[in-house]
Amino acid sequence: MRQEIHQTNEVFTPSKPAKKTFIERETVREKLVRALMTPGKQIVVFGHSGVGKSTLLQNKLLQTYEHHITTRCMRGMKFDQIIFDAFSQLDSYYISEKTQKNEIGFKISVEPPKLFTDIKSQFEIHRKSEGQNKLTPIIPPQLTPPTLGKLIGESNACWVIEDFHKIEDGEKHYLSQLMKVFMDLSDDYPSLKIIAIGATNTARQVIDYDPEMKHRVSEIHVPLMTAEEIKSIVVKGEALLNIGFPELFKNLIVQHSAGMASVAHTLCLNICYSANVLETAPSSIKITKKNWDEALLSYIEESSDNIQSSFEKALNQKRKSKFHHEKIIIQALCDFKNGEAGRLDLLQKIQREFPEYPNTGFKQRLEKLSLPEKGRILKFNENSGTFSFYDPIYHAYALAHRRAIFESKENSSISPEVTAFLEALEELLSKNKPAEVE
Ligand SMILES: Nc1ncnc2c1ncn2[C@@H]1O[C@H](COP(=O)(O)OP(=O)(O)OP(=O)(O)O)[C@@H](O)[C@H]1O
Ligand SMILES: [Mg+2]
Structure with a gap:
C-alpha cells in the first residue's frame, strides 16, 4: 500500500494547533x-x-x-x-x-x-x-x-x-x-x-x-504534557513522515521540552529540515546526530533574542531595594538539579547565603517570575509542586552567563553567546543523561 504523503510543516506545527500529531x-x-x-x-x-x-x-x-x-x-x-x-x-x-x-x-x-x-x-x-x-x-x-x-x-x-x-x-x-x-x-x-x-x-x-x-x-x-505524551508526538510524526528517530534523540526531545509541546514540535521540525525531509520520505530515513546538533543549534539561535529579552524583564528592578530578589532567586535555582526546586528548599538555600533574606513576599516574587511582565522565565509545575526554569534553555542561559549576569552591578542581562549556551546545555545534559531505553 502506498503511504500517504504529508507535508512536514503540517506534521510538526510549532506555531499552530496540531492536527496530524494531536495527542x-x-x-x-x-x-x-x-x-x-x-x-x-x-x-x-x-x-x-x-x-x-x-x-x-x-x-x-x-x-x-x-x-x-x-x-x-x-x-x-x-x-x-x-x-x-x-x-x-x-x-x-x-x-x-x-x-x-x-x-x-x-x-x-x-x-x-x-x-x-x-x-x-x-x-x-x-x-x-x-x-x-x-x-x-x-x-x-x-x-x-x-x-x-x-x-x-x-x-x-x-x-x-x-x-x-x-x-x-x-x-x-x-x-x-x-x-x-x-x-x-x-x-x-x-x-x-x-x-x-x-x-x-x-x-x-x-x-x-x-x-x-x-x-x-x-x-x-491544562497541565504540562507528560513525558509519554511528548514522546507520542514524536512517534506519530515519525510514522507520518517515514523517518526514524533513534531512541536517544526521542528522550532528548522529551527532556528539552520539559512538558511543553511547542518545544517538541520546534525541535522535531528543525531536525526534519536538517535531514532535508520536507514531506513523507519515499523510503525510511534515519535521523543522525548531525541532524540533532543542527536542530538544537537553530533552536538556540531562534530563541536567543527572546531569552535575552525575558531575562531583561525579569532582572529589571523598578525600585532599588536591599536585595536584588530576582538575581538572587535565579542564581539559587541554577544550582538545583534540572533548575527545579520546591519553594521552601529554594528559600533555605538563599538564606544560607544571605541569612537576613526575608521570608515575606517570597512566594509572590516566585509567582511573578512566571508571568509575562517578568519575562516568564520560571514556571510552576503543578504535578510536583516545584518551580523550574520555563524551558531548560533558560537554565542553560543562566548558567552560561552566570558571571556576567549575577556578578555585574548592572540591572540587565547580556547578549547570549551561542557557544556558551551549547556548552552549558551539554553539561546539563551530561549530568542528567536520559536513559537509552529499548
Ligand atoms: N495535544 C497535542 N498533541 C500534539 N501537539 C500539541 C498538542 N497540544 C499542543 N500541541 C502543539 O504544541 C504547541 C502549543 O500548543 P497551543 O498553541 O495549543 O498551546 P497554548 O496552550 O494554546 O499556548 P498559548 O497560551 O501560548 O496560546 C503547538 O505547536 C501545538 O501544535
Ligand atoms: Mg493558545
Whole structure:
C-alpha cells in the first residue's frame, strides 16, 4: 500500500494547533467534553503558554460542535472590540450559510434575522460618520448582551475567546456579566456558551466571575504534557513522515521540552529540515546526530533574542531595594538539579547565603517570575509542586552567563553567546543523561 504523503510543516506545527500529531490529553479530555455537552455551562481553560490549550479545544470542538467563532484578544483591547469581533464573524456565518445552502438546492430559510441586519446597518451608519479607521467601534444600542447571545445561539455556535488574560483588568467584569446572560439563555439555545482561554496559573486570573456562578462555570486546567505524551508526538510524526528517530534523540526531545509541546514540535521540525525531509520520505530515513546538533543549534539561535529579552524583564528592578530578589532567586535555582526546586528548599538555600533574606513576599516574587511582565522565565509545575526554569534553555542561559549576569552591578542581562549556551546545555545534559531505553 502506498503511504500517504504529508507535508512536514503540517506534521510538526510549532506555531499552530496540531492536527496530524494531536495527542489526546487524557487528564482533561473528559472534563472538557462533559462541560462542552452540558447546556448553559460556561468554560474557562487555563494553563501555561504552550501547553496545548488552543490545540485541545480546537480538536474537541471539531468533535462536539457544528461550528464555533473565535475571538483573539490583544493587549489593551476593549470589551466593545470583542463584542464587535463576535458580531462580525456572525455576519460571515449568515452569508456563507445562505450561499452554501442555495448552491446545493436546500429550501430552508437562512436569511439573517431582521435584528441582525438592523444592527449591521447601524454599524454601517456609525462607520460612515466616524470614518473607516476608528479602532473601537461604537456598539449600537440594540446589540445588548442578550441580543448577541440570541444571535450566536441561532447560529448553533459557541464562542471561544482566546487569550482573555490580555484584556485590561478594568474591562474583564463585562465578560462575567455576559457569561451570566448566556447561562440564562441556555433553555432556548442549549449549545450557547462562552469558552474563555488564558495563559495563567489560575482560572480567576482569566476571569473573575461572581461567586454565584461558581457551579455553572467549569474551570479546566491544562497541565504540562507528560513525558509519554511528548514522546507520542514524536512517534506519530515519525510514522507520518517515514523517518526514524533513534531512541536517544526521542528522550532528548522529551527532556528539552520539559512538558511543553511547542518545544517538541520546534525541535522535531528543525531536525526534519536538517535531514532535508520536507514531506513523507519515499523510503525510511534515519535521523543522525548531525541532524540533532543542527536542530538544537537553530533552536538556540531562534530563541536567543527572546531569552535575552525575558531575562531583561525579569532582572529589571523598578525600585532599588536591599536585595536584588530576582538575581538572587535565579542564581539559587541554577544550582538545583534540572533548575527545579520546591519553594521552601529554594528559600533555605538563599538564606544560607544571605541569612537576613526575608521570608515575606517570597512566594509572590516566585509567582511573578512566571508571568509575562517578568519575562516568564520560571514556571510552576503543578504535578510536583516545584518551580523550574520555563524551558531548560533558560537554565542553560543562566548558567552560561552566570558571571556576567549575577556578578555585574548592572540591572540587565547580556547578549547570549551561542557557544556558551551549547556548552552549558551539554553539561546539563551530561549530568542528567536520559536513559537509552529499548
Ligand atoms: N495535544 C497535542 N498533541 C500534539 N501537539 C500539541 C498538542 N497540544 C499542543 N500541541 C502543539 O504544541 C504547541 C502549543 O500548543 P497551543 O498553541 O495549543 O498551546 P497554548 O496552550 O494554546 O499556548 P498559548 O497560551 O501560548 O496560546 C503547538 O505547536 C501545538 O501544535
Ligand atoms: Mg493558545
